[in-house]
Amino acid sequence: MLATLGFAVNFWAWALLSPLGPLFQDELRLSSLQQALLLAVPVIVGSLGRIPVGALTDRFGGRVMFPLVSAATIVPVLFVGLFGHGSLAALLCGGFFLGIGGTAFAVGVPVVNAWFPPRQRGLALGVFGVGMGGTAISALTTVPLVKAVDLTAPFLITAAVLAAYAVLAAVLLRDAPGRPRITTSVLRRLTGALRLPITWQASALYALAFGGYVAFSVYLPTYLRTAYTLSQADAANRMAGFVVLAVLARPLGGWLSDRLHPTRVLGGTLAVVVVAAAVQAFTPDLVPVGTIAFLTMATALGAASGAVFALVALVTPIEQVGAVTGVVGAAGGLGGFLPPLLMGAFYGSLQDYGPGLALLAVSAGVATLFTTFFSHRATATA
Template structure:
């Protein structure tokens, strides 16, 4: 009987998986899930749009590497800082209402960049406004979670989180559009998918009254509670390396490739799009492997790989080797993103709302610091090497921290879920 069950289960697992996924998606309100995915997809695109157009902007405005690094980093900073208040707003004001407000802010920022921005200061202010797109994370994931039963929330949230592939849209299309219309015109053209998403989001997503809310005041004690746990600060640091590296490199790679290797605007965007695609697609695999063997078991290997790969990138090898190393490093970071959140869910299962906001904000802050340091150290030393070596040192610190956490008995709850 046991053999029959095992064999039958195996066959069902192999042949019935697509059908089970369809049934799982039908168990909740799939139009809301689609709306959440669209929101995060176009918002991630907008979040990295300044980075995608940084070469053209820097060339026209005559920016230094430090100025370009700051320009690219500003949207990442404002997105990081807004993730927590946007998460709170989703609970207090409603996720749908908050999501629509974010999309309208994105449209305002794109419109200003298209029709009004003409100086470096204007573009810095535009970056601050477009940074609100980075807070979409705190809308899309709660939406996906609230419209599905607990048994299928992992699938729903995984689908919503896969929309960080919006990186590909920004890096692939924006430079090509800019060649035809100029960088200001590219902002105008990229407003079209945001406008369409706004209309679809308004029609697809359930009303806030039907979605329900998780509590208007509960976030305060939850924030104080998780703030007392040192494990939270380790998670923030680790996510600042993995997600911060992913989004920071995605934003700064175009101007690095153009400045050091003289890669053309379109080619630099294409290579960055490849990195973003690989880093996005591999994230669910990181979570799956962490489920099987334990996140804290996997993290030292991932962080060790990131450390070595970035150290080699810092040696500034020939372009083909640099591309291979960077794509592999970004893939390791994307894998690590899934692992870190598996660890977070195991440690803070009852507080994942506030934990997602805090850890996500730390990741965005890491993304802000990376392009800023790359540009500043390039102007200071005349080479990008020291920026990559500094990032490699941070990843090395993360490796030491992950090994320390693994050896602590009080964190022994990090067990494989088989």
């Protein structure tokens, strides 16, 4: 519960810029590519930061790292809310350090993983993954707070919640009694993680599954506003619906992985993404076809994300889970960095988002074929 709460609070902070993307675009007169870059910067920093944070969690544990990451995220939240929203340069600087909140994922996975036996880790990590619903909190509250109060309100509230959680985690959070005590250097643990085949296999799959979720949670308001001329509030609410469904599907993916096998769950869910993305590439009417396509993708991407870490928990030595999680989590975040830039570039040059969604369908198709092949080997060895 504490790890999931910490994940949610930090992801709430990590996603603060996304609902305000259209507002910043209008006020600062940003191009499509500039807006996409603004939304993507926190994603790439939060992703790459997971690599050292995961290795540090192996060594120091979540009791130290969760309060530390939460407290550090307060600084960029206050900077953006109070000073950093007047120019693109200031927003990019604030967004860069806002990425710290995204590293909380690499803290929580090894913490939760160590508390559960292998047969229960898929569901446990899936439940922890519900914390990614922090992005939905941001989507549902940020724009209404700005309209009701002012632009600083959501940032001040988020900073206060982060501070409260940092204190709560420092007082109450405990690491599992049997957690291995790691004394080797961060560099050596990262090198060891990179030598494991599962690190690369899971990274590729997570880059697509969670990367797709991150990309849509960041860029969907802009997409819906541009492609379907929705209002800023309506687009943000629909993005929140996408996020909530993906969040609820993540424990389902973990639960199914405990009972079937993670690679079988991945093969099925990624095949669903192929179909839904291909349909949406033609920009059908939003009601009902577009809505069904996006909600189907949300469910499939959420379940696939849960299945990836069920696979990691199944085959990774427990003393390396943090380091592997950092690398795989980074790949997932980086998977969410490129699509918004591509979508912005495609629309800027072609006035059409279709090629970006078609590329998602092709990528998911390749991943489905890989998972189908990989499942035979993984089932035999796990």
